[in-house]
Amino acid sequence: MIQTVTRFVLVATLLAVLSPGVLAQDRDAAKMIILGGKIVTVDEDQPTAEALAVSGDRILALGTNDEIQKLADEETHVIHLNGELVIPGFIECHGHFTGVGQSMMMLDLRKARTWDDIVKQVADAAKEARPGEWIFGRGWHQEKWESAPSPNVEGYPVHTALSAVSPDNPVSLTHASGHMSFANAAAMKISNVTRATRNPPGGEIVHDETGEPIGVFRETAQSLIRSRRTGEDGGRMTAAERRAYTLKAIELATDECLRKGVTSFQDAGSPFSTIKIFQDLAEQRALRLRLWVMVRDGNQRMAAQLAKYRTIGAGDNTLTVRAIKRSIDGALGPHGAWLLQPYEDLPMSAGLNTSTIESIQETARLALANGYQLCVHAIGDRANREILNIYEEAFSTVDNGPELRWRVEHAQHLSLQDIPRFAQMGVIASMQGIHCTSDAIYVMQRLGNRRAHEGAYVWRKLLDSGAVVTNGSDAPVEDVDPIASYYSTVSRRLESGVTFFPEQAMTRMEALQSYTRDAAFSAFEEDIKGTLTPGKLADIVVLSKDILTCPENEIRDAKVLYTIVGGNVRYEAAK
């Protein structure tokens, strides 16, 4: 009590003598200082420092311990380090934000080693579920199982075992890539899918040799399963319940990101209905990390709504909406990537074109007219070429095309002749380091050695050509963990120890840039993020290990000690 009174008197006295200019600030002293760190700023003007001060939500200064100590008073939050690595907060450049939270509310199938493991997980869930309740799962990948399921069609399981353990509960299990799903008999029945159901454009129902659907739905065919058309609950949620579900997903995703050192998240596609919820949260200052959201909605709705939804730095720089997400093909795992030549292991197919060229050209016009960046998912070499062509044509109608920073999401497999076009056109390659090592086991099967060597995950060739390459995890396709993707980016080493064309690896510093400085650039946010520079937002991560210099095999042991967003500690590891 006495202390409070004394402080009040002190403040009152100060108020009396200070000039109005000084009064405009909260206080003179730093809000937070970090001492004794190995600070790597990713800013060439001042690459390293030992200490750092924060004022408000910004970085105030960098310097020696003595210099920074002088900026503190008794109210300053002081973090004492023992030489631990301090870097700009990680920017996830391509993930699915609510998807991260939703996947935490579903069966996690990523660890399954056989199809039988998955049948068992569903059987357990069915015992708990009410009759008729949907069971959702996510993350299965047939290439990661120890043995092929029996029976199988093209390596995919047939629904009978799954249908037997869950006769009364419809089941929908999304593939790890998000580009395919598996349904049991109950789900197909509710959705009126029979052997007579035709493939929708850009999708495929996989059948057995007698013509029965086996339960696998590729790409746009996923929407035939009723739950996916009408929402996660089969259309039974009220609007209020749906909002509560989304808010819960946002909470879970936020906690997950902060634990892993992600201070900014570039969401690869949300509809206007979800963006409205983000806007409400930003207005209430309730977002605990920063979102940069790509709109993913129909051309007609976008034509009507893009101008109204365009948002830059709302809620103290926690929400920006000025990009659009589209997809032109599927993923390589499910043979959905659109290739120039057929698959090595599926010679009758060159993949799937999931949206027409015309509809993406229309989106490009909308992007130009409304001042949005365009970000298109392209995995196969054909898909990448078509997108670069669409961008080229769109840029020919304006005089600042290369300044628009349009992006290709994934850019996984490129034809040699298309690699230099990224730099020439100023198109950003928004890639995911972790996909390279996760996918490597089947890249060779799908593409064959020559194509894999020339153009698969060629971030070294792209960087050398002058392109900007960013990093991320595509969470929940992969864990949102930036350290895991960083490790893959610098090592290209698989769990087995084998490396996948290691000459395409980034240096440690390039990989850090791809997750910080270049990530900010890819979102027009380099003035506020991406480096630890005085005046920029105090988004900071402290790691237990120096991932820039430690032995390569120790990188993944690095733990996040602190995640700081705008000068507030949002995550602190248990001591």
Ligand SMILES: [Zn+2]
């Ligand atoms: Zn994605």
